Amino acid sequence: MTKILEFIDSIFVAAKAWILCLLGHFLPAWIVVLVSITISGVVILCLGPVIMMYLTLLERKLIGRIQNRYGPNRVGIWGLLQPIADGIKMFTKEDIVPANADKVIHLLAPIAIVVPALMIFLVVPFGKGMTTVNLNIGLLYFIAVSSITILPIFMGSWASRNKYSLLGGMRTAAQMISYEIPMTLAVVPAIMMSQSLATNAIVLAQAGGHGLNWFIFTPWGIVGFIIFFLCATAECNRPPFDLPEAESELVAGFHTEYSGMKFALFYMAEYMNAFTLCGIAATLFLGGWQGPFLPSWLWFFGKTFILICVMIWFRGTFPRFRVDHLMAFAWKFLLPLTLINILLTALWQFTSNLAAWCGSILVLGISLWTLVKLNRTFVPEKRHYPLES
Amino acid sequence: MAAKFGTYAVMAVILIFALGVVTLRNIFHCALCLAAALIGTAVLYVAFRAEYLAAIQILLYVGAVVTLIIFAIMLTEHLAGKTVRQNNSQSPLAIAGLLGFVALLTVVILKTPWPVTQTALKAKVSVMALGEALMGTYVFPFEVISIILIAALIGTVVIAKKDAPEERL
Numbered sequence: 001m002t003k004i005l006e007f008i009d010s011i012f013v014a015a016k017a018w019i020l021c022l023l024g025h026f027l028p029a030w031i032v033v034l035v036s037i038t039i040s041g042v043v044i045l046c047l048g049p050v051i052m053m054y055l056t057l058l059e060r061k062l063i064g065r066i067q068n069r070y071g072p073n074r075v076g077i078w079g080l081l082q083p084i085a086d087g088i089k090m091f092t093k094e095d096i097v098p099a100n101a102d103k104v105i106h107l108l109a110p111i112a113i114v115v116p117a118l119m120i121f122l123v124v125p126f127g128k129g130m131t132t133v134n135l136n137i138g139l140l141y142f143i144a145v146s147s148i149t150i151l152p153i154f155m156g157s158w159a160s161r162n163k164y165s166l167l168g169g170m171r172t173a174a175q176m177i178s179y180e181i182p183m184t185l186a187v188v189p190a191i192m193m194s195q196s197l198a199t200n201a202i203v204l205a206q207a208g209g210h211g212l213n214w215f216i217f218t219p220w221g222i223v224g225f226i227i228f229f230l231c232a233t234a235e236c237n238r239p240p241f242d243l244p245e246a247e248s249e250l251v252a253g254f255h256t257e258y259s260g261m262k263f264a265l266f267y268m269a270e271y272m273n274a275f276t277l278c279g280i281a282a283t284l285f286l287g288g289w290q291g292p293f294l295p296s297w298l299w300f301f302g303k304t305f306i307l308i309c310v311m312i313w314f315r316g317t318f319p320r321f322r323v324d325h326l327m328a329f330a331w332k333f334l335l336p337l338t339l340i341n342i343l344l345t346a347l348w349q350f351t352s353n354l355a356a357w358c359g360s361i362l363v364l365g366i367s368l369w370t371l372v373k374l375n376r377t378f379v380p381e382k383r384h385y386p387l388e389s
Numbered sequence: 390m391a392a393k394f395g396t397y398a399v400m401a402v403i404l405i406f407a408l409g410v411v412t413l414r415n416i417f418h419c420a421l422c423l424a425a426a427l428i429g430t431a432v433l434y435v436a437f438r439a440e441y442l443a444a445i446q447i448l449l450y451v452g453a454v455v456t457l458i459i460f461a462i463m464l465t466e467h468l469a470g471k472t473v474r475q476n477n478s479q480s481p482l483a484i485a486g487l488l489g490f491v492a493l494l495t496v497v498i499l500k501t502p503w504p505v506t507q508t509a510l511k512a513k514v515s516v517m518a519l520g521e522a523l524m525g526t527y528v529f530p531f532e533v534i535s536i537i538l539i540a541a542l543i544g545t546v547v548i549a550k551k552d553a554p555e556e557r558l
Contacts, residue, residue: 105421137441137516144444147452151424154459158417170463177456197516 009295013129016040040132044121052271053083058305059312066316093260101257102159109156110258110265116148117272123199124279127289127297131200138199139191142280143184146235149273150176153244153254156266160257168253171323172244176235178327182334183231189224189345190215190284199280203288211299214287219360220345225285227334227341229307232277234330236270238311240318243326278307332375340367396436403429414472416462424455441516 007014016039024032057072057079064071072079097106123138125131135141150173157169191197193215194205206214215221234241245253255266282288282303289296321329344360406429409422427450434443523531 105418135440137444140441140444140448140516144448144452147448148428150456151421151451151459155421173456173459173463177453180452 005293005295009128009297011295012127012297044118044132048118048121048272049268051275052268053087055271055275055308056086056267057083058308059315062309062312063316066313087264090261090264095260095262096257098161098257100161102161105155105159106257107262109152109159110262110269112155113149113152113269114265114272116145116152117269117276119145120273120276120280124276125199125203125283125288126279126300127295130289130297134198134200137197139187139197139202139280139284142199142276143180143187146273146277147180149235149269152269156258157254160254162257164250164252165254165256168244168246168250168256172237172254175237175241175243175326178330179231179234179241179334182227182330182338183235185335185338185342186224186227186231187284188338188342189220192342192345192349199283199288203283203290206287206290211287211290211292214285214290216285216287218348219357219364220341220348221285223337223341223344223364225281227338228284229281229310231330231334232281233311233314234326236273236277238270238274239315240321241326242320243323246320274308274311275304278304278311281307328375333371336371337367340364392436396433399429399432399436403433411475414475416465416473417459419475420455420458420462423458424451427451427455441519 016036019039020032020036023035027035060082061071061079072082075081075085097103120142122133123131123135123141131138153172153176154169157165157172160166190202194202196202196205216225237244243253244250245255247253250256255263258266279300282300286303286307287299288303289300291299294302340363344363348356348360403426406422406426410419410426413419413422427446431443431446431451434440434446
């Protein structure tokens, strides 16, 4: 029984090893190395778009259910072919470029935005031994690469020569810079406890306890996870943080002037970012591929999809933030809370008994209460405008 | 051989983008060229097996400095895509000074012996060693830099702060 489970657990790793072994019989070693890189690369390059396509379907279905309707159900059973129909539609649409646009940058922006989105896939540990590149600075790489995403968005918005696009781009730049800081600081506790920057090592640090020794089951872990997840939602511009593309204010924000496949590329990058950010959140705090009974890759994808469903649930539930609330939330609420969380983690390393539990819950409660009190909205005095007689 | 050729190719691309930064007439194009040149430098670091430095280069320079430059452009009239000349009548003098500086640098670089020892070849700087050095040997400069940064932050807040409005009678 355990043997079967182990086989299913490592089925993808075994398949790759088998192909390489087969090729190794009649090909020189350096070609085998190249093939090994190519297999991983092709898998990532296919995985990204396929995940994106079916995420759109999942989102439309779930949002439909939340809004008391069915969602797409005409193309294929349960609408399963809908993403492919959408893809064909996107390819055959006319590509409109505004007359005054900066042609080169307008073209480059949607191409450039997919690159960092795909590059993050390299350090995501999909299962036991299934990290594409086991970088020893994996998490730093993730933070660095995801910080580039601002540039293509601003390129696209600037090159469109459209005031709505430009407003959307400015909002994106401000929002993403602000939320990057609490996101990076929320990651620090996980790095401190696992003493490594490699994503694989962070997952391994959560081993034990029947595969349930996840970081989220500690007081600093749950706070870090919530902050990271909120910032991740803001980083990929999803509701309720979707000010850059607020359709009721800015038409479509930074991609107003894009159509056809160029628009689809922006869309694709957004969904791939949502997936990788949820994957990294699962890796850091939910134990990655650790878990009892089921194969490791199933655990990873299960956790990631639950997180994505929560994101979709957010979209169906919350109204959009106001700009000043958005900024105040990042700088005045999340940032101090992450700093307190880092301090707590440092204390946790010395003791982790019941007293530490109660103590950290007390500290977190007090700081949360203080922050909420300090952040309460300013209600101006009610003004009266007497009608002039 | 291939690695050497690739490194030189990356260097050439960086130089082309760097030229773009100082010659292009649209200020936003210049900023994008700067971003490309900085990413190219990060690629060079990866080629020289300094992944940590490459990640930091991307995080700090592309993620923060270029974004800061874009913020600065957003606040000027150049946002509309106006073109500006990047040179004036002083450029011949500047070129002469630059050539002199390059000549000086070349002489210094050629005169310095660059010893390749076995210990230098084997040295492998891990992230852990970097952290230990920052918290051990170099803890004093590290703290001084933190204080300077805090002072700069507070200074900007003080400068940017609006004066309290005068009370109306």
